[in-house]
Amino acid sequence: MQHPTCIAFHRANKLGDDVVALKAFYATKILYPHTKILVFTNTFGATLYSCAPFVDEIINLDDDISFAQHTIDILIITHRTSHNIALAKRINAKKIIMQAHISNLLLPNFVKDFNFSIKSRLEGDNILRYVRKIDKKHFDTHISMIDFSQAKLQSTATSQEFVKNFLQTHAIDSTATLIGINIFGSGKSPYNFSLQTWLEVIQTLANTYPNLTFVLTSQSKSPICTMQFAQPNIAVFINDDIINLIALTSHLAMLVSCDTGNIHIADNLGIPRVGLYAKHVLKRWSAITFTNNDNAHKFASLCVQKNQNPDTLAPQFITLVREKLEQWLGIQCLLTSQINSLNNIDLNQ
Secondary structure, eight states, X not given: OOOOSEEEEEOOOOHHXXXXXXXXXXXXXXXXXXXXXXXXXXXXHHHHHTTOTTOOEEEETTSOOOSTTOOOSEEEEOSOOHHHHHHHHHHTOSEEEXXXXXXXXXOXXXXXXXOOOGGGSOHHXXXXXXXXXXXXXXXXXXXXXXXXXXXXXXXXXXXXXXXXXXXXXXXXXXXXXXXXEEOOOSSSOTTSOOHHHHHHHHHHHHHXXXXXXXXXXXXXXXGGGGOOOSOTXXXXXXXXXXXXXXXXXXXXXXXXXXXXXXXXXXXXXXXXXXXXXXXXXXXXXXXXXXTTSTTTTOEEEEEXXXXXXXXXXXXXXXXXXXXXXXXXXXXXXXXXXXXXXGGGOOTTO
């Protein structure tokens, strides 16, 4: 098969969705090194993908653009919707690969995927299935040789300076062991701790490990931005820029997070991670996409069942974080008296 000159992807979602797609982008660039990799996305994704050196061109669909000037051999649509099919028709690619849908069954230039078990596979692997359809033999011959540890997001000198200033402002030594904590996901998830419980978890960990620095990631409108913590080893990273978040994550020894984009950035950068997840999404959204990073398998999760109160799992979550601090980082609990208090978190305070 003659290699295409341009392969395009459509991926216009939220942060976690966009990060896991990087695996497919990178694989495509390695499989077809002389092919332009183009991504149709939104403003959010355009910012993120500007940090991926293996993406050659980004088209921001939030701008008023014309598709006429783009000659695209293959377009991969990663979400099966009528809206995306209509978009594909506007783009007018020579071949369009996506999951089968009633709106594309009779369209001759669509290559349809009839496997609908997407919830039982990692999302990054779901997208790779579409890449395989470009040339199955070429894909199967080379995919096992691809080093996905090289598919890393890259921050900028400006964002690294932003993080440096943050550390200096909070008198955090450059050699400090930083444990990131992100407590905010998308919307009010019934599978996330309440704010009060997260604060109890954070302060218990800070008291238990006074030699570690716990960095809470927060947007500028978050309620934790104005909070004062008694523990000197808690700092709040106030930031509204994805690239700054990437820069900070690269400095972490471990990330503790609910199921959201932050934990997928840590996965991409090879940072060990502990997550709080809804059980029914774990097979698809576990943060283990970049499977041959050095720290790829340093991922652990505590799952919340349907109709279960997540706050009741706080002691178990703290125990899991403690276990992984010791197992992955070799960090021992210095204040053993704190262990006895893990089961006494006051959720009604």
